[in-house]
Amino acid sequence: MEMNASYTSFVAVGDSFTEGMSDLLPDGTYRGWADLLAARLATRSPGFRYANLAVRGKLIGQIVEEQVGPAAAMRADVVTMVGGLNDALRPRCDLGRVRDRLEEAVERLAPSCRRLVLMRSPGRRGPVMERFRPRMEALFEHIDGLAARHGALVVDLYGAEALGDQRMWDVDRLHLTAEGHRRVAEAVWQGLGLAPEDDWRSPLPPSVPLGWTARRTADVRFAREHLAPWIGRRLTGRSSGDGLRPKRPELLAWDADASARDGSHAPGLS
Numbered sequence: 001m002e003m004n005a006s007y008t009s010f011v012a013v014g015d016s017f018t019e020g021m022s023d024l025l026p027d028g029t030y031r032g033w034a035d036l037l038a039a040r041l042a043t044r045s046p047g048f049r050y051a052n053l054a055v056r057g058k059l060i061g062q063i064v065e066e067q068v069g070p071a072a073a074m075r076a077d078v079v080t081m082v083g084g085l086n087d088a089l090r091p092r093c094d095l096g097r098v099r100d101r102l103e104e105a106v107e108r109l110a111p112s113c114r115r116l117v118l119m120r121s122p123g124r125r126g127p128v129m130e131r132f133r134p135r136m137e138a139l140f141e142h143i144d145g146l147a148a149r150h151g152a153l154v155v156d157l158y159g160a161e162a163l164g165d166q167r168m169w170d171v172d173r174l175h176l177t178a179e180g181h182r183r184v185a186e187a188v189w190q191g192l193g194l195a196p197e198d199d200w201r202s203p204l205p206p207s208v209p210l211g212w213t214a215r216r217t218a219d220v221r222f223a224r225e226h227l228a229p230w231i232g233r234r235l236t237g238r239s240s241g242d243g244l245r246p247k248r249p250e251l252l253a254w255d256a257d258a259s260a261r262d263g264s265h266a267p268g269l270s
Contacts, residue, residue, distance in 0.1 A: 005193050007114070009049040009076040009251060010038050013067045013105075014083050017121065018054035019247065022170035023181045029247065033176075033184035034080065040189060041078075042254040051076070052248040060084045060101040067246075068105045072112035074251045078192065079113040081105055085121055088135040095135060099142045110150040117188060118143050120156045122163035122180070124173060155191045157184060160201045167204055 012018045012034040020032020034052050042048035051074060053067040063083040071079055083105070087098045110116045120140040123129050140158060147154045157163055160183075168180040176184065186200040 006045050007041050007077040007192065008045045008047065009074070010034075010041055010078040010080075011050075011071045011074050011076040011113075011251060012038075012052040012054055013063060013071050013079065013081040013109070014054040015058045015063065015086055016054070016056035016175060017085075018052065018080065018082050019056050020181065021056055022172065022175040023178045031178075031181070033181040033188065036182060036185035037188050038254055040185070048254050049076075049251045050248060050254045051246075051251040053246045054082075055244050055246055057086065058083070059087050060098050060105070064101050064105050068108050070249075072108050075112055076251060077114045078117060079109050079115075080117040080119070080188065081109055082119045082121060084139050085136065088139055089132055093135060095138060098139065102139075102142065103146060106146045106150050106152060110152055115192065116150065116152040117191065118147050118152050118154050119188075120144075120154060120158035122157040122160065122168075122176070122184070124166060124169045125164040126166065126173070153191050155187050157187060160187070162201055162203050165204050 018032065018034050020030035020035060023031045023033075025031050034054070038048070038050040038052075042050070051071075053071055055066075058066070060083045063081075068081075071081075084098050084102055087093050088095070106116065106118070120143060121136070123133065123136060136158070144154055146152065162168065163176075163180060163183060168177055168183075169175065170177055183200040186197060190196050190200070
């Protein structure tokens with residue numbers, strides 16, 4: 001690993017995890033770990049450029065078809081690619097097909113950039129996730145093999161106990177909180193060989209367990225506001241990302257000063 005390296009450009013590829021849900025900003029947009037990482041990288045490289053092609057709800061086939069080609073053409077220093085979990089979380093999943101599309105993505109992206117970053121995605125602790133854990137772990141084993149063959153970096157978020165803590169996850173139980181995204185940005189930052197700012201694996205302080213009534217109230221809210229709509233989309237073949245464009249579809253300069261002022265992704269400057 002190249003220590004204390006400088007990177008002049010970064011392209012993020014993926015789904016809602018990389019788009020930044022649920023790190024919600026006051027203007028209604030999402031920030032997320034990729035924007036946070038870009039802001040930090042920009043402070044080290046004048047003229048730093050960043051694109052984020054990720055769109056919520058995308059399956060790995062859609063990521064390959066819609067994002068991988070444009071990302072490879074940008075020839076960025078750093079490319080992150082996270083995908084496949086939306087497939088794995090569906091009732092029916094052709095894991096062999098998911099592996100094949102992941103391999104296609106890595107084969108196209110690895111030669112196009114200086115550093116390709118893959119991830120073992122974090123998993124929230126809880127009974128629902130236990131059903132899908134074997135699929136997730138099979139997927140991560142494949143990602144490890146792809147990284148070894150193509151010289152990519154794997155950031156192991158799944159192995160971090162702190163990121164499994166339920167307090168790191170939004171009320172939808174699918175997306176990280178702002179603190180979770182901050183820790184992911186720190187994990188990738190360190191993976192790229194840059195000096196640590198803090199220990200992203202550090203556990204949260206002990207919490208007071210919720211009582212039975214509070215837990216049931218939270219479960220009912222989750223089922224009504226998040227689980228039922230998610231099931232409805234699965235049954236009708238719809239996605240939360242239908243019709244949405246990437247928030248940063250072009251590799252444009254990042255205004256680090258504006259980003260620091262408003263805490264958000266700044267508009268690109270050509």
